[in-house]
Amino acid sequence: MTTASDPIAKKMRTARRLLPNFTAKIVNPQTSRKLPWGQYGEIVIHGFGVMHSYYNDPKRSAQVLQLHGDPDAHGTPRKWMHTGDEGYLDPDGYFVITGRIKDLIIRGSKNISPLEVEACLFEHPAIKQAAVFGVPSARYGEEVAAMLELDETYGGTIPSNTDIQAWVREELSRFKTPIFISWLGNGALGVLNEWPKGGEREAA
Incomplete structure (x- = not known):
């Protein structure tokens, strides 16, 4: 209200x-x-x-x-x-x-909201689209993974995974940092985001 x-x-x-x-x-x-x-x-x-x-x-x-x-x-x-x-x-x-x-990533005893991590990634000037999801982990149950799409207006080279991880750690807790990062071609995430959550995991 x-x-x-x-x-x-x-x-x-x-x-x-x-x-x-x-x-x-x-x-x-x-x-x-x-x-x-x-x-x-x-x-x-x-x-x-x-x-x-x-x-x-x-x-x-x-x-x-x-x-x-x-x-x-x-x-x-x-x-x-x-x-x-x-x-x-x-x-x-x-x-x-x-x-x-149902979309939460459960890493050990920690609940991680994919939307929170995605919002952080969207602030990076090189990232046009982001999809964050959990992938199986023998140690923690799930780990954080991210699929990213490069902003075509970005003037530099594609950032390294280490650069992206450092960006997230500056804003969020370390355990919310994506361990696995993939860059997709333009438009690919627009298709994936039409799937039910979990489609990204299958594509990964």
């Missing part, structure tokens, strides 16, 4: 605030434990507008609609809808969505 007095930056860069009669929280996607303000996790919602169930699909309903053991003021168990969206609450109470839980 937004109001006329909300700053334009909040309207443009966030998913706004909650509507009246709704409650939401950010939880660990694996344990459903509530996370502190500002941490990344899954957005879950409770309120009058939350659906009762999926029609004739109890298995999917049980996956999406869950009891967390936190009753309301009347002692009634609250059913939370797991949205599948990853995000966090900013200091002003606005929700910021950073991706889909």
Whole structure:
């Protein structure tokens, strides 16, 4: 929900605030434990507008609609809808969505949002398009990989993988740095980005 007095930056860069009669929280996607303000996790919602169930699909309903053991003021168990969206609450109470839980890269015990790494890569002057995804790792479960497309207006030579990795490390934590990097021809990522997430992994 937004109001006329909300700053334009909040309207443009966030998913706004909650509507009246709704409650939401950010939880660990694996344990459903509530996370502190500002941490990344899954957005879950409770309120009058939350659906009762999926029609004739109890298995999917049980996956999406869950009891967390936190009753309301009347002692009634609250059913939370797991949205599948990853995000966090900013200091002003606005929700910021950073991706889909199913697309997260899980490296060891760390959850990595591909969109966050892609946003960092897009800031590099040599990069026109970027697709970040997880690839299997015997040590960590998954490692971060990136497919990149060179900006045709870039005047220099294609940056080395080491240069790209150093660029990411300047902005993000070291564990979010792509280990595997491939450069594709112009237009190739436009095709890959039409696939469901995971198509990049298959192409790699």
